[in-house]
Amino acid sequence: MSQSTTRLTVAQALVRFLSAQYTERDGARHRLIAGTWGIFGHGNVAGLGQALLEAGEETMPYHQGRNEQAMVHAAVGYARQLNRLSAQAVTTSIGPGATNLVTGAALATINRLPVLLLPGDYFASHAPDPLLQQLEHPVEADVSVNDTLRPVSRYFDRITRPEALIPSALNAMRVLADPAETGAVTLALPQDVQAEAYDWPEEFFAERVWRVRRPAPDPVELAAAARAIRSAERPLIVAGGGVHHSEAEEALKALADATGIPVASTQAGKGSLRHDHPADLGGIGHTGTAVSDDLARTADLVIGVGTRYTDFTTASGTLFQSPGVRFVNLNIAAFDAHKLAATTLVCDARAGLTALTGALAGHRVDAAYEAGYRAGKERWERVVEAAYRADDDSAVPTQTQVLGALDAVVGDDDVVINAAGSLPGDLHKLWRARSPRQYHLEYGYSCMGYEIPAGIGVQQAAPDTPVWSLVGDGTYLMMPTEIVTAVQEGLPVNLVLIQNHGYASIGGLSETVGGERFGTAYRYRADDGTFTGAPLPVDLAANAGSLGMEVLRAKTVRELREALAAARASDRPTCVYVETDPAATAPPAEAWWDVPVAETASRQAAVQAREVYDRHVADRRRHL
Numbered sequence: 001m002s003q004s005t006t007r008l009t010v011a012q013a014l015v016r017f018l019s020a021q022y023t024e025r026d027g028a029r030h031r032l033i034a035g036t037w038g039i040f041g042h043g044n045v046a047g048l049g050q051a052l053l054e055a056g057e058e059t060m061p062y063h064q065g066r067n068e069q070a071m072v073h074a075a076v077g078y079a080r081q082l083n084r085l086s087a088q089a090v091t092t093s094i095g096p097g098a099t100n101l102v103t104g105a106a107l108a109t110i111n112r113l114p115v116l117l118l119p120g121d122y123f124a125s126h127a128p129d130p131l132l133q134q135l136e137h138p139v140e141a142d143v144s145v146n147d148t149l150r151p152v153s154r155y156f157d158r159i160t161r162p163e164a165l166i167p168s169a170l171n172a173m174r175v176l177a178d179p180a181e182t183g184a185v186t187l188a189l190p191q192d193v194q195a196e197a198y199d200w201p202e203e204f205f206a207e208r209v210w211r212v213r214r215p216a217p218d219p220v221e222l223a224a225a226a227r228a229i230r231s232a233e234r235p236l237i238v239a240g241g242g243v244h245h246s247e248a249e250e251a252l253k254a255l256a257d258a259t260g261i262p263v264a265s266t267q268a269g270k271g272s273l274r275h276d277h278p279a280d281l282g283g284i285g286h287t288g289t290a291v292s293d294d295l296a297r298t299a300d301l302v303i304g305v306g307t308r309y310t311d312f313t314t315a316s317g318t319l320f321q322s323p324g325v326r327f328v329n330l331n332i333a334a335f336d337a338h339k340l341a342a343t344t345l346v347c348d349a350r351a352g353l354t355a356l357t358g359a360l361a362g363h364r365v366d367a368a369y370e371a372g373y374r375a376g377k378e379r380w381e382r383v384v385e386a387a388y389r390a391d392d393d394s395a396v397p398t399q400t401q402v403l404g405a406l407d408a409v410v411g412d413d414d415v416v417i418n419a420a421g422s423l424p425g426d427l428h429k430l431w432r433a434r435s436p437r438q439y440h441l442e443y444g445y446s447c448m449g450y451e452i453p454a455g456i457g458v459q460q461a462a463p464d465t466p467v468w469s470l471v472g473d474g475t476y477l478m479m480p481t482e483i484v485t486a487v488q489e490g491l492p493v494n495l496v497l498i499q500n501h502g503y504a505s506i507g508g509l510s511e512t513v514g515g516e517r518f519g520t521a522y523r524y525r526a527d528d529g530t531f532t533g534a535p536l537p538v539d540l541a542a543n544a545g546s547l548g549m550e551v552l553r554a555k556t557v558r559e560l561r562e563a564l565a566a567a568r569a570s571d572r573p574t575c576v577y578v579e580t581d582p583a584a585t586a587p588p589a590e591a592w593w594d595v596p597v598a599e600t601a602s603r604q605a606a607v608q609a610r611e612v613y614d615r616h617v618a619d620r621r622r623h624l
Contacts, residue, residue: 003201003202003203004202005202006199006200006202006205007197007200008197009194009195009197010189010198011047011189011194012051012055013162013200014048014051014165014169014189015059015060016055016205017169017204018033018036018060018116018169019059019060020205021208021210022207022208023209023211023212024209025085026214029209031086032173032176033088033089034078034088035061035062035063035088036048036052036061036063036091036118037062037063037072037074037088037091038062038065038071038092039065039066039071039097041093041094042094042120043094043095043120043191044094044189044191046191046194046195047189047194047195048194049091050195051194052091063460063485063489065090065482065485066481066482066484067100067453067482068090068092068104069100069101069104070104070452070453070479070481070482070485071090071092072101072103072104072107072115072184073479074088074453074454074460075090075104075108075115075457076104076442076450077417077453077454077461078457078458078460078461079108079114080440080454081437081458081461083244083245084112084114084179084182084212084245087115087116087176088115088457089117090117091118092119093120094119094120094121094122094145095132095133095134095145096133098121098145098146101117101119101149102148102149103445104184105117105149105184105186106152107444107445107450108183109152109153109183111268112241112245112333113182114182114183114185116172117153117184118186118187118189119146119149119189120188120189120194121191122191123190123191124160124190124193127192142158144158144188146158146186149184152184153184153185154182154183154184155175155186156188157171157172157186157188159188159190160190160193161193162193162198165187166200166201168187173210176210178212179246179348180332213348214246214348214350214351215332215347216347216348217345217347217351217352217355218345221343221344221345221346222345224343225328225330225343225356225359228301228326229259229261229301229303229328230360230363232300233300233369234299234300235261235300235301235303235365236261236262236263236264236296236299236302237256237264237303237304237305238263238264238265238266238284238303238304238307239264239266239273239307240265240266240268240304240306241268241306242305242306242331242349243269243349244268244272244306244436244437245349246350247350247436248305248306248348248349248350249273249436251349251350251353251357252272252273252305252353253273254354255356256279258357258361259357259360259363259365260365261303262280262295262370262373263279263280263281264281264282264284264288264289264292265283265284266283266284266285266443267312267424267441267443268444269307270282270428270439270441271434271437271439272305274433274434275432275433276432278374279373281295281373281376281380282377283428283429284296285312285313285591286312286316286425286590287428287589288428288429288590288591289429290383291373291379293315293319293590294590295373295376296319296591297319297320297322298322299325300322300326301325302320302325302326303327303330304327304328304331305331305352306330306332307329307331307336308336308339308444309339311593312443315592315593316592316620317594317620317621317622317623318591318592318594318616318619318620320621320623321621328343330345330349330352330353330356331349332346332347332348332349333346334346340623384429384430387403387430388400388401388407388430389401389404390404390557393556393557393558394557395581396557396579396581397557397560397578398581398583399422399426399498399500399504399580399585399586400426400430400585401557401560402496402498402560403426403430405560405561406468406496406564408561409565410434410438410468412434412435412438413434413465414467414568415438415458415465415466415467415468416438416468417450417458417467417469418441418442418451418469418471419443419445419447419450419475420475421448421471421472421474421503421504422472423470423472423505425589426586427439427470428441430586442454448475448478451469451471452469452480452486452493453479453482455467455468455469455486456482456491456493459486459491460489460491466492466568468495469493469494469496470496470498471495471496471498472497472500473497473498473538473540474522476540476544477540480543483547483573484547486548486573492571492572494573494574496564496576497540497541497544497576497577498578498579499540500580500582501535501536503520503521504582507520509595512609513597513606513609513613514597514598514601514605514606514608514609514610515605515606516603516605519531522535523535523536540577541553544577548573549574550570550572550573550574550575551574552566552567552574552575560576563578564576594616594620597609597612597613598610
């Protein structure tokens with residue numbers, strides 16, 4: 001019997017295919033590719049551009065971006081807000097449009113977040129050769145600039161013939177929907193192939209559901225994990241982003257309630273427990289709280305749930321110092337579960353935590369241990385209050401007082417977004433997360449410029465939720481372009497723009513490693529050639545206003561509170577601009593972070609920094 005076919009271009013077929021893809025978990029269905037971001041050039045305008053136009057908004061919504069990297073960030077913010085069950089695609093032209101995707105792709109893959117990248121590519125036929133923006137490799141003629149996306153993609157293919165799209169598109173969906181494999185997926189599309197017609201089997205366009213599995217723990221692994229926990233005197237849970245992706249927050253709470261095991265969180269995992277839960281200790285690691293890090297140093301068992309154990313979490317291998325400390329890692333990815341020579345529990349976070357709660361029935365930590373960490377939590381809450389408090393409402397606010405003012409304004413479901421600079425450390429230590437998705441820190445790649453486009457993606461995913469993108473002046477100057485997109489789409493993202501005249505975070509780090517804040521201030525050159533003159537007369541608030549935002553300037557703590565409240569009540573994109581007092585009011589780091597210091601130097605600052613560095617390095621452990 002002959003197979004029914006439809007004649008379409010490759011681009012038209014791809015758009016139609018993507019519109020029929022769904023995920024399903026726990027009986028709830030979501031569009032896998034809910035929309036496509038695009039900037040058009042000669043490499044995709046006649047292919048995917050025409051296909052999106054022909055398909056229409058109901059089939060495949062189109063979003064216009066201003067910067068290719070920013071489009072990926074927006075798509076990543078969207079996917080994270082929806083727990084990786086729905087994603088977006090990004091199409092670009094060839095050349096710089098395609099290579100601008102690399103940073104966003106790395107961010108997505110490192111953070112295990114799905115995004116589909118559809119860059120244009122050179123002619124598969126090599127008919128016009130070389131063509132505009134082509135990289136001519138002297139040895140490998142099939143190499144293009146899109147190959148820069150290979151190492152940062154979880155799946156990559158170049159579609160050089162129409163029929164090759166079928167297996168590749170199916171593999172792309174498989175990876176995007178797989179919680180253990182997901183990340184950036186790249187289908188490079190030569191511009192001639194995009195426009196080439198082919199007779200496609202109708203089955204290719206049938207509705208397809210990709211079930212997002214919740215694998216249960218292996219009984220043997222579960223028993224081993226339960227034995228390890230029952231035998232531990234000072235267990236500590238480290239909650240990572242996998243708790244959120246699996247929607248396992250209630251399962252984690254049930255385990256903590258039943259056993260009394262305290263919970264510290266990574267940047268991606270913060271909010272796994274509500275801040276006022278008795279077992280929630282806040283952040284862990286270099287930017288963690290004192291109570292979390294104190295417990296980590298004496299813990300005899302660390303239970304990692306959905307975490308990658310980055311150097312910020314482990315304090316570069318110096319945090320977990322108990323001589324007999326062991327690890328149990330619950331993770332859907334075996335790659336992460338095996339870190340630190342752990343007893344593994346390779347499974348879905350919700351399924352694993354629920355099974356552990358059952359296996360630990362009747363077990364609870366010692367009352368003295370529980371009382372000790374609760375007292376530590378109370379002490380840290382007083383530190384937070386002191387950092388947030390402003391005794392003079394007419395004073396210029398410090399950065400932590402900005403967070404205190406925001407804390408007083410937000411509702412339980414507001415989303416606070418940040419990625420880089422000094423804010424991540426302050427937020428990890430101090431922010432009181434009130435709901436699972438309130439705390440949105442991109443700290444796997446810590447990418448300056450992520451916050452504003454991610455705010456757009458989150459706002460698309462949660463239209464009725466107040467969204468706050470927190471940025472410093474350095475981050476703002478990296479990528480303010482998507483303000484225009486927020487204005488165009490009528491997305492009421494709130495931007496809190498903190499002016500501190502340079503790279504405050506790196507300036508502080510530079511000082512501690514003997515760099516003397518070299519090259520970190522936004523200032524005029526002084527007579528000696530260094531950037532130590534007067535601050536640059538840059539008006540970032542005026543810039544945000546020129547891009548279409550409503551701008552509220554706040555000079556005092558009182559004005560800041562009023563501006564934040566007005567921004568939250570606004571129905572349009574709003575920027576709250578505040579210049580902060582540079583005085584350091586955040587509590588210092590409670591754990592080390594390894595940034596190598598010059599082993600030989602003539603400047604005294606570097607010599608002294610190296611002495612401190614050598615003392616810390618001596619504390620590093622390899623957990624084998």
